[in-house]
Amino acid sequence: MSEPRMQIESGVPEMEAYLHPVLKKNYGQWAWHERPRPGVLHHVAKSGDSIWTVRAGTQRQMDLYTIRKLMDIADEFAEGYVRFTIRSNIEYMVSEESKVQPLIDKLGSEGFPIGGTGNSVSMISHTQGWLHCDIPGTDASGAVKALMDDLYDEFVKEEMPNRVRITTSCCQINCGGQGDIAINIQHTKPPKIDHDQVANVCERPSVVARCPVAAIRPAMVNGKPSLEVDEKKCICCGACFPPCPPMQINDPEHSKFAIWVGGKNSNARSKPTLHKLVAAGVPNNPPRWPEVSAVVKQILAAYKADARDWERIGEWADRIGWPKFFEKTGLPFTKYHIDNWRGSRNNLNTSAHIRF
Amino acid sequence: MAKQMHDTPMLDQLESGPWPSFVTGLKRLAKDNDMMVDLLGQLETSYETRKGYWKGGTVGVIGYGGGIIPRFTELKGDDGKALFPAAAEFHTLRIMPPPGMHYDTNTIRKMCDIWEKYGSGLIAFHGQSGDIMFQGCSTDNVQPAFDELNEMGFDLGGAGPAVRTGMSCVGAARCENSCVDEGRTMRMLVNNALDDMHRPALPYKFKYKVSGCPNDCMNSVQRADLATIGTWRDDMKVDQEEVKKFVATRGRKYTIDNVITRCPTKALSLNDDDTLSVDNPSCVRCMHCINVMNKALSPGDDKGVTLLCGGKRTLKIGDLLGTVIVPFMKLETDEDFETLEELATEILDFFAENALEHERTGEMVERIGLVNFLEGVGLEIDPNMIERPRMNPYVRMDGWDEEAAKWAEHKTAQ
Structure with missing residues (x-):
């Protein structure tokens, strides 16, 4: 040999x-x-x-x-x-x-669009999705293809107030990254557990440790060692699914899209920022995800019409204020926009600065 | 001769429209590649059922413990046999590109030939970590495909709890804002940690990203455990003749509204003769004015880098931006590069020893506090590391006099 x-x-x-x-x-x-x-x-x-x-x-x-x-x-x-x-x-x-x-x-x-420079909407950075990922809630290439068809004109022109960088992610880990607009899967129901499989497939203590809200605990189910989820605590993030595939988080109906705005990596003008939730409950609707396109276009249209030169989407929202953002984009403001995670008070208004 | 195509009515709807279609590409490959025929079958099923059907596993190449993303189909009939057998194994090889993702056409053509021979013919330029993703390979073909790519001078990237493939911007190769040799920096950082890349044994992933200026085109502040961002510490450079030309062309109002008043620290003032005054001590190197007036304004000459640690996305405690751990260091001479290499090794070692399982550096620093981290890796504190001093009194401060004396000593030493 x-x-x-x-x-x-x-x-x-x-x-x-x-x-x-x-x-x-x-x-x-x-x-x-x-x-x-x-x-x-x-x-x-x-x-x-x-x-x-x-x-x-x-x-x-x-x-x-x-x-x-x-x-x-x-x-x-x-x-x-x-x-x-x-x-x-x-x-x-x-x-x-x-x-x-x-x-x-x-x-x-040959069909290749020329653009993506300056104040354009450049190509969407994306993940693998159903094509290759082991934990995807949706596809990536398809959703991006459909969206770029719709945003084609904004790629080949430079007519936005500043550059627009869009990302998509097919689970809440968000390999797609931060964006001026981020389109990410958001699960809305706790995992469905295949109790017959857990003991065979999952290292239970590390799954318990993975949960951000300590909602998972070991349990005997039908005489077999398994895991159970306190569904009142569960935030449906899907963190348990990669280390324990029998805890299926993806759901054809209940895995939705959430849309976030105002992520910015550049230090230009304002400091770098993370993106903020603006819309959720958007259906995961292949092959062309029209509901996602509709929300993204709504946000872009309001931004294009109202932002000043050089304002990124997050900077525009900061200037006009979030009440105006929701008014101008026509998106509903809900209790889910109000942060309740650790450090949430940093995201509340601690002043009498109110816009009328 | 390839097997017969499956009907793909959903995917077919992604062939229309002006943007280049990956479905059209997959179908072209399927004409003479059975793996692609069945890949299209499985993908169409995912589109119908809205479910994914891949599971991971263990596939690798000799000598390495990571870098291959194994994928086995879970779409099986009642008899346990794969419904789309030709794509039952569909692994990815992550291959690290040259810094800046530059290529000559021959190199890419050779890569295509190798992938035609051993894989599905599908390549992503590039994945989110910055790898060339050779997607769709049977278990048996992973080793020979890697061997040929490796002989070309390319190596596997990172996957799993390991140092990941790095990224650096186009930088010095084609950008006037470059403050550092980005490619050399990234290459040094990653190549210094190849053992931790190819034999995954860290608590979790660790990423290096390098941007040549504070525009941070590599998103390093949001994504890198160690972000290296070019900057300068002397005055920015102003070509007053070009400033005058800019004002003459674009107008005073445009200049005031889009340059002067956009400065985050009010460091700019337009003079009556249309020249520009810069209050350099107030300038935070945000890059905005330089971006807008790139012919008139440019970074200074005393260039170096700022280091930030701890950027990451959601899992497990929420999104974190990197925070400053070195406000400025020179990165020009071989000794400068060695200093950074040693520091990066310290940080990686500290992470390996002190992070909990599945904890990123940002979470570790959050858990133990920045000062403990700095002391652990041997870095001095600096007021540039904070947004503001602490706002609560819950801290034991009986070491105050010694600490104040250290600061005085530090000031004298400067």
Whole structure:
């Protein structure tokens, strides 16, 4: 028997071999940039060199035929180098301005939208969903595809007050991250427990420890060691489900979407913030999730009409106040918007600052 | 010749519309890939029933304990056999990209060829942790697929309770706001911790993310256990001629409404001759004015990084942003990088020894208090670490005189 091949533990590869020559030459020596049109960046280096970047949206989960097509375009219409953004947009770098329009035309004719720069709605960052996750309450790629179809115009234009970054997550762990608008599964019923399976599959003490509200305790059910949930305490977060799959949290009807706004990672103007709940109870309705699109478009329309230049969605809400936010978006304000988790008093109004 | 396609009336509805369709891509792959035919069958079932049908398991490559996401179908008939057998195993290989996610076309073409040979043909550029996700592989093909990718110079990323794949922004490669060599920093941090990445034995995940300026395009403050964010400590640079040009082009009102009054610490003032005054000691390096007037304004020359610790999402105590643990450190010379590498190792070791199972750094710091954490990893306190001093008196303070003396000593030493 031959020796097995052992891994080369090389870690993150060096960047240099993969860098466009103009980027390599001017590494750390860039002076300024402009956006000649949505989807195009023009960076100028201190050396006087220029690089034009054309940014196009992709479906993120790509078949290799699509990837090869994108590479063909890079070889024929660009200069053989690409990069991807954190939101799965592909970027082509060219050193001559004359190459920009033919590249745009080619990408457009192959169905790739040019945009995602400046004050646009960029591609939605998302998770795996039913395609590949082991605990998903919904799909990710499908919901994003449907939503980006609806928001296409806002991707290819830069007409928002400031950039809009949307995320989706197919469970409450929220691998999708924080966003100006975050669309996340929110379970509304406690887990359904398959007591015959718990003892076989789950390490019970770690499941008990996983619960944020200490609602899970060991119990004998039908003569078998299992776990039970105090349903009055349970917040339906689903934290017990990954370590204990017999505690099924996903429910075709009762796993809904909640929509959150005002997450911001940048330090620009205001400090970074986490997103805030604005809507819930939105049905999980494949294949195109129209109810989700409707709420997102409602929020975006109000933001676009009312926010000042450079205000992100959270900054806009802070300026006009939450009563106006709910008024302008037409979303209902409910008792569920009022925080009751630890530190909740930080989220209450401790002043006589009231807007009328 | 591939097997016959299943009917997918729900997924078919995701082929229309202007955005590129992943369903069209999956169907193209299915023309000559049985795994994709059955993957479409299972996915369509999920769309009908609104349920997921994957479970995890144990699949790996020789030498590593993580980096493969195993997926086995749970969609089985009464006889226990998979309803979509060709996709009964649908594992993912997480592969770490170069910093900044730069590629030449040959590299990606080679990756496609490998994945055509061993996998489903589906690749995500990139997953949320920053990996290239090679999705859809049988158990038998995981090792040979990895071997070929590994021979190309690529390595597995992180999964499970381990150091995860890092991310850094485009930064110095193409951005004038870059205050640090982001790629070198991220690569150093991750490659220094490969053992904790590839042999998962930490309390929970640990993430490094690097952004070259406070715009934090990598979302590091929200997502990284150790966020490294570029900044500068001397005065920001102002090209007054460009300021004048900006005001002349955009107008005074625009400049006042969108630059001057947007400054969070009121550090900017537009002079009567349309030049700009900056009160640099009040500037918090938020980046807004530089973003708006990027030709006229730029970061200073004395660059470095701010480190924040503890960003994470919901599980288990709720969302946390990272908090400052090092307000400023230089990151230019080899010695600077070594200092950061040593600090990162201290933090990772402290986390490994002191966090509870399934606890992130942010939760650990919340539980033990920032000061205990700082003392544990050997960092000095600094007033830049707080939003405001404590507001309650519930603390024993009989060590006050010694602590005040330390501060005086610290001031003298500066």
